[in-house]
Amino acid sequence: DAKTTQPPSMDCAEGRAANLPCNHSTISGNEYVYWYRQIHSQGPQYIIHGLKNNETNEMASLIITEDRKSSTLILPHATLRDTAVYYCIVRVEGNTPLVFGKGTRLSVIA
Amino acid sequence: DAGVIQSPRHEVTEMGQEVTLRCKPISGHNSLFWYRQTMMRGLELLIYFNNNVPIDDSGMPEDRFSAKMPNASFSTLKIQPSEPRDSAVYFCASSRTTTNEKLFFGSGTQLSVL
Numbered sequence: 610d611a612k613t614t615q616p617p618s619m620d621c622a623e624g625r626a627a628n629l630p631c632n633h634s635t636i637s638g639n640e641y642v643y644w645y646r647q648i649h650s651q652g653p654q655y656i657i658h659g660l661k662n663n664e665t666n667e668m669a670s671l672i673i674t675e676d677r678k679s680s681t682l683i684l685p686h687a688t689l690r691d692t693a694v695y696y697c698i699v700r701v702e703g704n705t706p707l708v709f710g711k712g713t714r715l716s717v718i719a
Numbered sequence: 720d721a722g723v724i725q726s727p728r729h730e731v732t733e734m735g736q737e738v739t740l741r742c743k744p745i746s747g748h749n750s751l752f753w754y755r756q757t758m759m760r761g762l763e764l765l766i767y768f769n770n771n772v773p774i775d776d777s778g779m780p781e782d783r784f785s786a787k788m789p790n791a792s793f794s795t796l797k798i799q800p801s802e803p804r805d806s807a808v809y810f811c812a813s814s815r816t817t818t819n820e821k822l823f824f825g826s827g828t829q830l831s832v833l
Contacts, residue, residue, distance in 0.1 A: 643820060652723075652810050652824025653762070696762075706752060706775070707822060709762035 612636070613697045618714040621691075627684040629713050631697030634678045641702050642673060644682045645709070646693040653696065653709070656682065687717045721745075723825035725811050731831045737799040740828045743792055744813030752812040752822065753786055753796050762810070768794065769816070801832045 614632040621627040633642065643658040657664055657671045659680075664671045670683040684691055696712040724743040732738055744751050752767040766776040771788045779786070783802070788794040798805055808829050812822040 641820070645822075650827075652812065652827055653822070654824070655821045658820045702820065706764050706767050708764065709754075711761055 612640075612699045613710055615695075615697050615710065615713045617711065618716070620716050620718055621684075621687045623689060623717050623719050624686055627682075627687040627691065627715060627717070629682040629684075629695050629697075629715065630679065631681070632679045633697070633699045636677050636699050637701070639701050640699045642671065642677075642680050643698040643700055643707065644669070644671065645696045645698065645707070646691075647696070647712070648690075648693040656695075687715075689717050689719060691715065692717045723811055723813050723823050725809075725825035725828050727828060728826065729829045729831075731833065732801055733833050734802055735800045736832075737797065738801045738805075738830060738832075740796040740809050740811075740830070742794045742796070742811030742825060744794070744811070745823055746792065748813035748815050748823070749791070750814045750816055751788060751794050752814075753794070754810040754812065754824075755807045756810060756827070757807045765796070798830075801830075803832045806830055806832050 641658050641660050644656040645653040647653045656668050657666055659671045673680045694712040694714050696709050698707050726741045750769050753765040754762050756762045765778045766786045767774055768788045786796045808827045810824050810827045812824040814822050
């Protein structure tokens with residue numbers, strides 16, 4: 610079973626920041642937060658991951674609360690091409706594979 | 720880098736027929752994963768390999784499903800006999816190791832069993 614809770618869907622205006630929340634209240638100390646996305650008809654794509662510090666890369670920023678029970682993925686300037694299902698996953702960085710939940714369907718609107 | 724290559728892209732078959740899905744992982748990647756995606760159940764992990772050895776096949780639905788990885792550059796997922804409920808998109812993914820956070824997915828095989 611997925612250990613995260615995400616809203617099923619969200620809308621965002623093109624050019625605005627998209628903030629996707631994720632609750633993981635039972636996260637363990639050695640579990641990382643991963644974000645992947647799946648654009649229609651494609652395989653999932655890695656976005657970013659983190660343990661407890663905020664992370665940023667060329668695609669997005671990841672903000673993790675101090676108690677690590679929730680996080681937010683931020684797409685700073687959403688475009689139509691960011692329309693996808695976004696998956697938040699918690700996982701021990703070790704010999705454990707990714708388990709996907711239902712994710713959030715983000716629709717970027719022109 | 721060509722990425723993870725899956726074939727065929729689409730497969731339509733009749734119930735009872737054998738189906739073989741193929742995957743070529745990214746060169747240098749040591750871990751390979753097979754996932755299945757349906758509307759009802761989402762993305763499910765079926766099996767994964769590390770250095771060509773199956774590590775966990777607990778997600779394989781039943782004995783009709785089998786997977787092999789004869790070498791580092793090729794894997795197959797076979798369904799025999801196929802049933803309509805096997806209709807789904809099957810994804811193959813690879814990573815440098817099972818501990819690596821970045822999985823690279825193929826484009827998937829859309830399987831329809833009539």
